[in-house]
Amino acid sequence: MLYIPRIIDKEIDRRSKAFDAICIVGPKGCGKTRTASERSKTIIKFQDETKRDGYLRLAEDSPALFLENPKPILFDEWQDAPKIWGTVREATDNTDSTGEFFLTGSSSKKVQTPHTGTGRISTLGMLPMSLFESGESNGSVSLSSLFLDPAYEVAGKRSSLAIKDLIYAVCRGGWPRTLAIKDKTAKLEIAKDYFRQVYQTDISAIDEVKRDPVWAKAVLSSYARNMATVVKPGVIAQDVKSNYPMSDPTIASYIDALERLFVVADIDAWMPQIRSKTAIRSAKKKIFLDPSIGVAALGLSPEYFYTDFDLFGHVFENLVLRDLLIYSMTLGGKIKHYRDDYGLECDAVLELPDGRYALIEIKTGEKRIPEAEESLLKIVALIKDYNLKHPEIPYREPSQLIVITGTSEISSVTSSGVKVIPIGCLRD
Secondary structure, three states, X not given: OOOOOOOXXXXXXXXXXXOOEEEEEOOOOOOHHHHHHOOOOEXXXXXXXXXXXHHHHHHHHOHHHHHHOOOOEEEEOHHHOOHHHHHHHHHHHOOOOOOOEEEEOOOOOOOOOOOOXXXXXXXXXXXXXXXXXXXXXXXXXXXXXXXXXXXXXXXXXXXXXXXXXXHHHHHHOOOHHHHHOOOHHHHHHHHHHHHHHHHHHHHHHOOOOOOOHHHHHHHHHHHHHOOOEEOOHHHHHHHXXXXXXXXXXXXXXXXXXXXXXXXXXXXXXXXOOOOOHHHEOOOOEEEEOOHHHHHHHHOOOHHHHHOOHHHHHHHHXXXXXXXXXXXXXXXXXXXXXXXXXXXXXXXXXXXXXXXXXXXXXXXXXXXXXXXXXXXXXXXXXXXXHHHHHOOOOOOOOOOXXXXXXXXXXXXXXXXXXXXXXXXXXXXX
């Protein structure tokens, strides 16, 4: 199968110039092994049934012999042979070379290593495919160019992504395996099977702590009902405990396991000092690292969203947040959110290392664009008001104001300078 270039390729190549070994982590099935294989001359797969026994014996008795193979060397499922980590770490101590080793493996197995690899083995997180990588977005609007090129033109770019195709893409997910499947209905089975494996097997395999599949399914379902919403930690717990006799520590352990499996994640709150600390809500926004898992947890088909556009709004926001996490990697940025007790909120805030940032609203339909624009402008007004009152320590104003939409056919710029970008146009 032809390799589909991934946005993370740029970050891998950048780090390969600074580190001799890179460990790629992320959800299983997101393409870690294939991406690392593309830049490796030797591939050691510890789960290759034809070579597994020999590989494991060598890894236990004389792991350094693996290093005599042509480099770069990929050790896939290295957790099955824990001594490989220490062997690679020691090898990086004895050379000035870079980009010689790659390690990938299943996130569902935790392994204790004698050394962390800090400063020697760089760990890089990978996510499933964005809409640009899977081909739903034509990539006519570059998020990076908005920051790097002051003259970059956004208006007039067209999206050909129909709403039904967008709904289908959300339910299918960004799993590379789906690219090799021709039948559209069959593609949807990948996310469903992923969901089943997580609550039936992976959640116990991650740290060898036996967990109840029924309880695990309940926690995932609660997350799905709160997808892309800002909730306090106790909300998930109360939801689950209303049906199952789980204690708070037990629920916390299930959530921790799901986070380590790269199934769910939190979007941190943006905390600018423009209002009293007590007025800014620091609660995290709950998301799935691929929204298709949340849809599978709810047991829904694409057709369901044809009549429940309100729920799709939450699922769509989760999708956009996933893509923003991927696209922001090119800029070295972080994704956060803002919400305060005065009613102001911003779905996403993209922060760059140099201090610049973008305020981003996410709206499914065009009718809510004015509302999104007004919300963004209120935050800008708040910052300007703060700066007038505190000229000695002014807060930086946003570099970009953006509304990302699901149904818009063409990108535009409002009279106030807010950029309206269809998700079917966006790329890194």
